[in-house]
Amino acid sequence: MAAYFNVRVYGLLLNDNDELLVxxxxxxGMQFTKFPGGGLELGEGLVDGLKREFMEECNLEIEIVGHFYTTDFFVKSAFNNSQVISVYYLVRSVSPVNLVAKTVAFDFDGEGEVLQSFRWINLTALSIADFAFPTDKRVVELLQDEL
Known part of the structure; x- marks a missing residue:
């Protein structure tokens, strides 16, 4: 398989209690914690891709507040032979947040190969160890530096 770039876009959504949505x-066959978002589709811009991902995953309309971080080191995908480039934005919800938030990691409803649940984590409790992927870990470091 040939190597290629995999462009991903993620949103950092804070609530009024200084909690970040994960x-x-x-x-x-893996379990992992990450930020809401995902892969850019061909012909799609970063902002439109992130808005689509939040609508698909969270049924939530968002707006971009500002750019937070773009991958600045080499990252090979954990899933295929691609080089991952991730862009993170600070986002704000335009509509009320009505998703079901869990309090325990990997507390999925139902069964299947592909499962997802959401949690709010207080910024002061955010830990690099909670995240699986190197770029997310870097974003947590940067968030902690800002506290």
Missing amino acids: SDEQEY
Whole structure:
């Protein structure tokens, strides 16, 4: 398989209690915690891709507040032979947040190969160890530096 770039876009959504929304997921036989968002589709811009991902995953309309971070080191995908480039934005909800938030990691409803649940984590409790992927870990470091 040839190598290629995999462009991903994620949103950092804070609530009024200084809690950050994270997504617990199970896919490809792995469980991992990441930020809401995902892969850019061909012909799609970063902002439109992030808005689509939030609508698909969270049924939530968002707006971009500002750019937070773009991958600045080499990251090979954990799932295929691609180089991952991730862009993170600070986002704000335009509509009320009505998603079901869990309090325990990987507390999925139902069964299947692909599962997802959401949690709010207080910024002061955010830990690099909670995240699986190197770029998310870097974003947590940067968030902690701002506290």
